Amino acid sequence: MGGADWTAVLRELFRVLVFPGFAFLLLLALAGEWLDRKAYARYQHRMGPPWFQPAADLIKLLAKEDLVPRLASRAVFTFLPVLALAAVACAYVYLPVAGGRAVYAFPGDLLVVAYLLTLPAILFFLAGWFSGSPYGAVGGVRAATQLLGYEVPLLLAVLAPAVVAGSWSISEVSRTLAGRPELLPLQVIGLVVALLALQGKLERVPFDIPEAETEVVAGTFTEYSGGRLALFRLAIGAELVVGLTLISNLYLGGHAAWGPVPGLVVYLFKLAVLVLILAAVRAAAARLRIEQMVTFCWRVLVPAALLQLFVVVALRGWWLL
Amino acid sequence: MGLWQRLVRWARVKSPWILHFNSGACNACDIEVLAALCPRFDVERLGMLLKGSPRHADVLVCTGPVTRQVARRLRRIYAQIPAPRFVLAVGTCAASGGVFRGCYNVLGGVDEAIPVDMYVPGCPPRPDAIIHGAAQLLAALARSGESAAGQPYAGTARGAAGGGATAPGGRAPAGDGQPAGDSEGRVAP
Numbered sequence: 001m002g003g004a005d006w007t008a009v010l011r012e013l014f015r016v017l018v019f020p021g022f023a024f025l026l027l028l029a030l031a032g033e034w035l036d037r038k039a040y041a042r043y044q045h046r047m048g049p050p051w052f053q054p055a056a057d058l059i060k061l062l063a064k065e066d067l068v069p070r071l072a073s074r075a076v077f078t079f080l081p082v083l084a085l086a087a088v089a090c091a092y093v094y095l096p097v098a099g100g101r102a103v104y105a106f107p108g109d110l111l112v113v114a115y116l117l118t119l120p121a122i123l124f125f126l127a128g129w130f131s132g133s134p135y136g137a138v139g140g141v142r143a144a145t146q147l148l149g150y151e152v153p154l155l156l157a158v159l160a161p162a163v164v165a166g167s168w169s170i171s172e173v174s175r176t177l178a179g180r181p182e183l184l185p186l187q188v189i190g191l192v193v194a195l196l197a198l199q200g201k202l203e204r205v206p207f208d209i210p211e212a213e214t215e216v217v218a219g220t221f222t223e224y225s226g227g228r229l230a231l232f233r234l235a236i237g238a239e240l241v242v243g244l245t246l247i248s249n250l251y252l253g254g255h256a257a258w259g260p261v262p263g264l265v266v267y268l269f270k271l272a273v274l275v276l277i278l279a280a281v282r283a284a285a286a287r288l289r290i291e292q293m294v295t296f297c298w299r300v301l302v303p304a305a306l307l308q309l310f311v312v313v314a315l316r317g318w319w320l321l
Numbered sequence: 322m323g324l325w326q327r328l329v330r331w332a333r334v335k336s337p338w339i340l341h342f343n344s345g346a347c348n349a350c351d352i353e354v355l356a357a358l359c360p361r362f363d364v365e366r367l368g369m370l371l372k373g374s375p376r377h378a379d380v381l382v383c384t385g386p387v388t389r390q391v392a393r394r395l396r397r398i399y400a401q402i403p404a405p406r407f408v409l410a411v412g413t414c415a416a417s418g419g420v421f422r423g424c425y426n427v428l429g430g431v432d433e434a435i436p437v438d439m440y441v442p443g444c445p446p447r448p449d450a451i452i453h454g455a456a457q458l459l460a461a462l463a464r465s466g467e468s469a470a471g472q473p474y475a476g477t478a479r480g481a482a483g484g485g486a487t488a489p490g491g492r493a494p495a496g497d498g499q500p501a502g503d504s505e506g507r508v509a510p
Contacts, residue, residue: 041360041365046360048363053335056335057336057368059332060379063333064403135374218372223374224376
């Protein structure tokens with residue numbers, strides 16, 4: 001092997017592991033959690049946590065005693081948080097980040113990302129189920145029930161931009177829509193549906209039914225402590241970033257540079273705006289019951305997503321696209 | 322002290338997650354604790370979050386005298402909190418048993434059942450007093466890096482489950498058939 005090969009390998013590793021890959025994602029996950037909590041506090045006329053709060057929480061949890069209940073399966077209990085973080089981090093390399101370029105792209109990566117983003121919810125179910133606690137089991141079953149609610153509207157909503165761009169590749173969709181910004185207002189319904197479905201996927205208020213602390217202690221995560229809990233929290237923070245990056249690519253025209261503004265700034269700006277919107281939803285709403293949540297998803301979000309799809313298909317079939 | 326230990330101590334001081342437990346209080350202290358958690362006082366500035374599960378908590382905020390009925394549960398909740406853990410006793414009753422001291426059904430203050438790191442007097446204490454007590458607890462933690470409380474519980478939660486037998490005036494925390502009560506039945510990694 002020549003020297004040039006090694007440089008290429010190192011550059012590839014850097015892009016996967018550091019920027020815009022894993023390390024960058026973890027940094028964004030912490031920053032995203034802080035912005036979310038700070039915005040939530042400001043909406044309640046509070047000061048909110050200082051900027052280092054998520055990092056302090058993470059370090060504290062890593063240094064705390066890490067318990068495994070006797071009734072829990074030790075291997076599964078340890079494996080699940082790692083797998084959740086890994087699935088989310090894998091999804092991130094297929095998303096165009098700064099400058100509108102993904103680390104990897106192939107036709108059909110949209111479906112792979114949708115699949116990888118479904119994994120954490122299933123892992124949450126397993127985590128609750130195998131933790132040997134009735135609260136964990138109830139939380140896990142709720143997480144799985146909720147999955148049936150938000151997953152279909154999210155997939156339908158993600159379908160519309162793909163139809164507009166005529167491609168299953170996120171990079172391709174993002175590039176096409178960035179080139180034709182006049183198409184973006186046509187997808188407002190899809191954007192709203194996707195944001196609400198993501199709120200459900202992340203188990204945030206009003207869809208925090210699996211973790212409802214007044215009913216099931218901490219639901220899925222009741223028995224998790226220390227480092228394993230830290231990994232789960234990190235996975236949820238990273239899922240927030242990955243989900244919003246996906247939405248920003250599909251509905252907000254990607255992250256190419258705006259004239260003199262570099263792509264990284266555009267990306268962070270769009271991400272921050274979306275986090276503020278999700279925090280506003282969290283601050284404005286109260287928790288639904290599980291059947292209200294599933295009913296809302298199937299009676300409101302699914303028809304809205306189908307309407308969006310119909311609009312896009314009709315426009316594409318007749319005259320506009 | 323190495324860099325990692327300093328970082329950990331800093332993180333512990335900056336991120337105390339609390340668990341609220343009523344060991345037999347008349348509810349006055351509990352209402353004040355909840356008031357202290359409201360947006361008006363905004364304890365999230367100090368990194369405090371109220372947690373539902375003992376597994377997530379660092380500081381056990383305990384109100385009221387310890388009744389004989391609840392003492393075993395209190396010890397078990399305490400044992401379920403992963404080490405290092407700290408106890409804040411809120412109110413006169415939590416400090417000494419208060420007006421209930423000497424009752425046939427009352428063990429006494431919280432320190433009769435589990436070690437206490439900081440006491441907040443008052444009947445009930447104001448929310449700002451409770452926050453001040455928590456801040457004092459964190460300041461002590463920042464100085465020493467350790468729990469100020471007694472030895473039997475200073476080790477891991479596994480050690481603590483057995484250590485309950487040595488606590489004054491109480492029986493060993495044997496399992497009593499509570500649904501979530503597998504606190505004795507776990508392994509530290």
